[in-house]
Amino acid sequence: MCGSSVKYTHLLRSAFLLVFAILLGAVVASRATDAPKRVLVLHAYNYTFPATTIASEAARRRLLEGSQHAIEIEADFLDLARMPGEEHATRTANFLREKYSKMHFDLVLVVGTEGVPFIIKYRDVVGAGVPVVFVGGSAANYAAMQLPPDITGIMSGFDLDKMLELAERLQPNATRLVVMGGSGRADRGWQQATREAIEHRKRKFERAFRFDLTYDAMLAEVSRLPSDTIVLLLSVYADSAGRPLIPRDVAVAVAKASTAPVYAPFGTYLGTGIVGGYVETYESMGIAAGDMALEILSGKDPATLPPRINPGQAFRVDATAMKRFGLKQGNLPPDSIVMFREPGVWDEHRNLVLATLFVVGLQSLFLAGLLFQWHRRRQAELSLRESEERMTFTAASANIGLWQFNRATDELWATQHCRVLFGLARDTPLTRDTFLAAVHPDDRRIAVNALxxxxxxxxxxxxxxxxxxxxxxxxxxxxxxxxYRDGLGTSDQLSGIFVDITEQKSAAAEAELQRQEVTHLMRVSVLGELSGAIAHEVNQPLTAILSNAQAALYLLAQDIPDLAQVNEALQDIVKEDNRAGEVVRRLRALLKKGEPKSEPVNINELINMTIALLRNELISRRVTMEIDLADQLPAMTGDPIQLQQVLLNLIMNAMDAMASMPAAARCVTISTRANRARAIEVYVRDRGPGLKPTTGHKLFEPFYTTKDHGLGLGLAICSTIVQAHGGQINLANDEAGGARAAFWLPAQEDLMAAQ
Amino acid sequence: MADTPRWIAIVDDDPSVLNALARLLRTRGLVAHTFPSARDFLAALAGGLPECLIVDLQMPEIDGLELLRRLTLSGVRIPTIVITAHNEADARERSAVVGAFTFLAKPLQDTSLLAAIDGARKSARTPGCRSSNNDDEN
Structure with missing residues (x-):
């Protein structure tokens, strides 16, 4: 005892010296090299895998605490388990190359076993020439890989033998042993090693190896085992049906379903309900990897650092799980670490404490109570802080800021990432007012009212x-x-998140803008097709104006001007000028770009206006028009320009459809009627050849066209416009021959109800 | 023959244009008769031929070129000025093909119109004006 404390003092002293030296070194170094060290963290899986998340978070903390340089960390998920296959790997490697093409890294940290073959394979593409530190996997995983000298890392020291020892000690009477594992690539690596470990044990069991079950079958199997069975659960990244799974989630389900104690060689499974194993925590893996990375960043040649086995392994058991299966703590191997002790432990030892109470007295009890409380609180605080840090980091990687706010006191707690989101400087205090100051002045009232x-x-x-x-x-x-209500019953406590949605917002705005743009362009292009007809519409009144004006001028030049004639000519000029103005006004309305409007619309009037625009086109294409408009249509609101565009498109289509028919047969019929469902129906019929049966609904898809020169957008846009008005459009063959486009628009219900 | 009334026919489906052109010609002392469609004009032909025909290219039912074609087919020759508000690239050629005397785009300058009328009337007095043998229907 005495010797070891001397040793400790000595160690402490050297540690102080070392820290002092590092601090001194850090000052010198920070002057020498201000450039930060960049580390690329590659998670082999995704954020749902606790093992890699815990290990990388521990490594990150270690790096930030221990480095004499500023550290900048970039991180990516390779997602190799859920997206197997070479295609995904190549795509990911190319993505990383593109993403970091302008960035130099000093170290790549690969977290998770499957990341190692990835980085070896794509070394030229990702982190060429940069030393790699990996975390995870066992020596057996790497034996066959021939690691290059600048790839090193921390390996798990999975000890199946010790796991079996634990199980045998805790279940001295067990005769059956069931080994269960997944069918994924990473899972298969465990099978042989486990078989061998079991062979080497002296105690023999009736054995069953279950590596070929579906997830459901696994749960069914463990739910009918006799309680004196030992269950060993290996990794399950995929089941026999190829379904990708998260091993820890499988452990939770298996432990819950199992009627016999479950053991495993992985630290992540602790806390899932399994009894335990000879395991390490992934946090210790991460810390060891962080230490190794620090050595390399401070200049050590990675070739001189061979892969190490993580030293932090021990018998770790779950007190709650042991209690559930009636396993005795007395049977545990020495130095076992019992985790997840419940407050119930206190009850177990109550008699002992009561006895001690009598002996030691009230003061001791008080002290013991205080100590116990202190221990519990410290534990709670530690785990709270850890879970808070983990949550904060995870939230930050997802670009989310977390906050809590008390409306009564204006007290605010917010994660550091909120600073980034709101563009607050490092030294700005995080208060309600500093956040509000960053909000756009126009939105501040909204923000305050919302809270x-x-x-x-x-x-x-x-x-x-x-x-x-x-x-x-x-x-x-x-x-x-x-x-939510706090302890006092008031509801001033708020909590929530901030998420950056700039991209979604701009994408949505962009899409709307593009839609308006396309709609407008289509209108312009339809009018472009009609340009000849429109020129005619303007030229007719201009012709009348010019001839009248020239006639009037001539009359006025006479010795005795016929003023009555001049007057008539001028009257006609005024009339024709108005007519030309009307055409231009109509065109301008159609050509105008703008946001959709909602105003009272008279659909019959729109039809007449549209036909007026098309009058000359109808003449030159030798198409007659029959119009049958209902007198009493219910009121409706909408965008008159958009609706006119629908009419324009449908009539033009009807004309196009009859291009090959004899002139006498070319007739477009347009009609409206009110139907009983308080809707306005509009029909545009032609007498062309009709629709081919195959075209069907495709007609409304963008870029589908049956015309030689069509863009295939007309009907798609018509459909969008009609739907935006709450109606529907369809196209069918008419019983009388030809095609019939029909759309209906809902009448304005509020108005009808009010009348 | 000297007592043959000299008049000019104007055929256009747009009443405003019809009135304006007639007014313009009348101020210059020309006699103008107006017809709102080719059919109306054809029906009136039995009463005598005009010295000159001003016809709109685009009209419903029988358009300007079709009218000229029919006249040619019936052996009736009237020097014709084709006018159009729809100034398509090939309108001038198409008018020439069916034997129009000239082609004018709306709006019409009084000087060009009067010059064209003048030219048309002179050509009527000169026998053997051009005809067409090429019927180019699209």
Missing amino acids: RGILPGERPAVTDLRVVLPAGQERWIRVRARA
Whole structure:
């Protein structure tokens, strides 16, 4: 005891010296090399895999704490388990090359076993010449891989033998052993090693190996085992049906379903309900990898650092799981770490404590109580802080800021990532007012009202705000907030998240703008087709004006001007000028770009206006027009220009359809009627050859066309416009021959109800 | 023959244009008769031929060129000025093909119109004016 404490003092002293030296070194170094060290973290899987998440987070913390340089970390998920196959790997490698083409890294940290073959294979593409530190996998995984000298890392020391020892000690009477594992690539690596480990044990069991089950079959199997069975659960990245799975989630389900104790060689499974194993925590893996990365970043040649086995392994068991299966802590191997002790432990030892209480007295009890409380609180605080940090980091990687706010006191807690989202400087305090100051002035009232109006128990309130960044650009932030009652019964406590939705917002705005643009362009192009007809419409009144004016001028030049004639000519000029103005006004309305409007619309009037525009086109194409408009149509609102575009398109289509018919047969019939469902129906019929049966609904798809010179957008746009008005459009063959386009628009219901 | 009334026919489906052109010609002392369609003009032909015909290219039912074609087919020759508000590239050629005397785009300058009328009337007095043998229907 005494010797070891001397050793400790010595160690402490050297540690202090070392820290001092590092600090000193850091000062010198930070002057020498101000350039930050860049680390690329590649997660072999995605964020749903706790093992890699925990390990990478521990490594990240270690790097940031321990480095004498500023550290910049970029991170990506390779997602190799859920997206197997070479195609995905190549695509991902190319993506990374593109993404980081302008960035130099000092180190690549690969988290997760499957990341190692990936980085070896794509070394030329991702992180060429950059040392690699990996985390995860066992020595057996890497034996066959022939790691290049600048790839090193921390390996798991999975000890199947010790796991079996634990199981045998805890279940001295067990006779059956069931080994269960997945069918994925990473899963198969465990099978042989496990078989061998079992062979080497002295105690023999009736064995069953289950590596070929579906997920459901696994759960069914463990749910009917006798309780004196030992269940070993290996990794399950995929089941026999090829369904990708998250091993820890499988462990949760298996442990819950199992009627016998489950053991596993993985630290991630602890806390899922399995009894335990000889395992390490992934946090210790991450810390060891962080240490190794620090060595390399400070200049050590990776070739001199061979892969190491993580030293942090131990017998770890779950007290709750042991209790569930009636396993005795007395049977545990020495130095076992018992985790997840419940407050119930206190009950177990109550008698002992009561006895001690009598002996030691009240003061001791008080002290013991205090100590116990202190321990519990410290544990709770530690795990709270850890889970908070983990959550904060995960949220930040998803570009989400978390916050809590008390409406009564204006107290605000927010994660550091909120700073980034709101463009707040490092030294700005995070208060309600600093956040509000970053919000766009026009949106501040919305922000304040939103927070004020939330009631507890309601669904989260969602508000989108613009934030003005220091450089002046705007960013859209979505605020989701929820109120809940605190201990005092008031509901002033709010919590929520900030999410950057600038991209969605601009994509939506862009799409709407493009839609308007295309609609407008189609109108312009239809009118372009009609340009001759339109020139005619304007030229006719101009002709009358010019001839009248010249006649009047001539009359006035006479010795005795016939003023009555001059007067008539001038009257006609005024009339014709108005007529020309009307044509131009109609055209301008159609050519105008703008947001859709909603105003009272008289569909019959629109039809007449459209036909007026088309009059000359009808004549030159030798098409007659029959019009049958209903007198009493219900009122409706809409965008007159858009609706006129629909009419224009449908009539032009009808004319196009009859181009090959003899002139006498070319007739377009347009009719309206009110139907009983308070809707206005409009029909445009032609007497062309009709629709081919195959074209059917495709006609309304963008870029589908049956015409030689068509863009195939006309009907798609008509359909969009009619649907935006709450109606529907369809195209069918008419019983009388030819095609019939029909659309209906809903009447304005409020108005009808009010009348 | 000297007592043959000298008059000019104007055929256009647009009443405003019809009135304006007639007014313009009358101020210059020309006699103008107006017809709102080719059919109306053809029906009136039995009463005598005009010295000159001004006809709109685009009209419903029988358009200007069709009218000229029919006249040619019936052996009736009237020097014709084709006018159009729809100034298509090939309108001038198509008019020439069916034997029009000349072609004018609307709006019409009084000087060009009067010069064209003048030219048309002179050509009527000169026998053997051009004819067409090429019927180019599209």
